[in-house]
Amino acid sequence: MNSERNGILGVSGLQAMNTLRTTPVEFAPLSQEFARDPYPIYAALRGQPQLQYFAAYDMWLVPWHKDVSTILSNPDMVRSLDHQIPAEEIAARQVKDNWHDMPYHSRFVQFSMLDSDGATHDRLRSLIATYFGPSAIHRIEASVRAFVDQQLGELADANRIEFVEDFAAHIPGRAIGALMGVPAEDCALLRAWSERIVQFFDIDRSDEKKELAERTTRDFYLYLKQLESERRRQPADDLLSRLVGLQDRGLLTEDEFISTCMLIVMAGHGSTLDVLASGLHTLLRFPGEMNRLRADPGLMGTAVQEMFRFESPLPFFHRYARQDASVHGQEFRCGTRFGLLYGSANRDPTIFAEPDTFDVARRPNRHKAFGGGAHFCLGNHLARLNMDIVFTSLLQRFETIDLVSDPEYKRGLSVRGPKTLEISCSIG
Secondary structure, three states: OOHHHHOOOOOHHHOOOOOOOOOOOOOOOOOHHHHHOOHHHHHHHHOOOOOEEEHHHOEEEEOOHHHHHHHHOOOOEEOOOOOOOOHHHHHHHHHHOOOOOOHHHHHHOOOOHHHOOHHHHHHHHHHHHHHHOHHHHHOOHHHHHHHHHHHHHHHOOOOEEEHHHHHHHHHHHHHHHHHHOOOHHHHHHHHHHHHHHHHHHOOOOOHHHHHHHHHHHHHHHHHHHHHHHHHHHOOOOOHHHHHHHHHHOOOOOHHHHHHHHHHHHHHOOHHHHHHHHHHHHHHHHOHHHHHHHHHOHHHHHHHHHHHHHHOOOOOEEEEEEOOOEEEOOEEEOOOOEEEEEHHHHOOOOOOOOOOOOOOOOOOOOOOOOOOOHHHOOOOHHHHHHHHHHHHHHHHHHOOEEEEOOOOOEOOOOOOOOEOOOEEEEEOO
């Protein structure tokens, strides 16, 4: 397989075997306009007859729900081609994406269960899947609920709250910490480390962000090594101890142990924080739906799912074609990179009635916020538990919640959430 055929080195724009003349949609995911409201751009992409090529990320954008679903369920659409292409091509791609010269990052972050496929992915996932099922997550529900009540109690006398930093930012880390067995006093540090590493995954990979991601990965590695030693001396009833046990039985390598721990912590922070904030912002934009949810708390399950659909916290993921493929009636070469626009698929009017309307009772709700196929989000039960507890507690404690000012949303292709969210509230 040569680079001209597989398109790894930036020639994906030449890969389509047949194309139609179209008027390109301006796609600028780092712009403030896109951060403020990406949905008109997504709608314009869905209105195109074929996929649009995005040169900045060397990929073809897939905005339709049906095609996103088909790609996610196709085992020949993979997260990585590293086992199929020569080492020199891998190195060239890393240089092109400023993904090189990062020994800790490449060892523990660039390789993970998330970016593996086939037997390696299946083995790693099977080792931890049971620890993220409903029964396992139920074990930490009481502690998460108690922490949320404590946090809200501390804010009860404040008539104005910055929801993101004053409250929401503390919740995902504490939930992940309870599951993993991380000391409560370290949860804030792990949140900061996760954000510093994850920021390098978006398309703006500056040298400054690169240095920060590498340095943080090293610090995270040293911290996990310390916890590993402690659990080996004194096991506890937590996920970290179980992962150490898997390593001691030869089921995880040292690098897989560290990488898996990092992935669990990082995956549990940013996206959950973002959907907590965007979920509340959405309720405030649709006060009738908030009142409906107050009147019927039994709708919380569908309301949470609708929050994930309406403002998908992870609006983008990618796949590679490991053999020639047809997508939306267009033929592509082996090696083509596809950008799966979950945020667009979740507003596709061919799947969702009135997709730009927020409906706390929406059924069915076949959203793609958790991905699909072999890489369907393992943490979906934990994320939904956090959401259920937070919004149930908020609506029970505060009689009124109002928006103080319109929030500014984060910029990026793979992130969707408010930077801050100023609210006023009263107990009544």
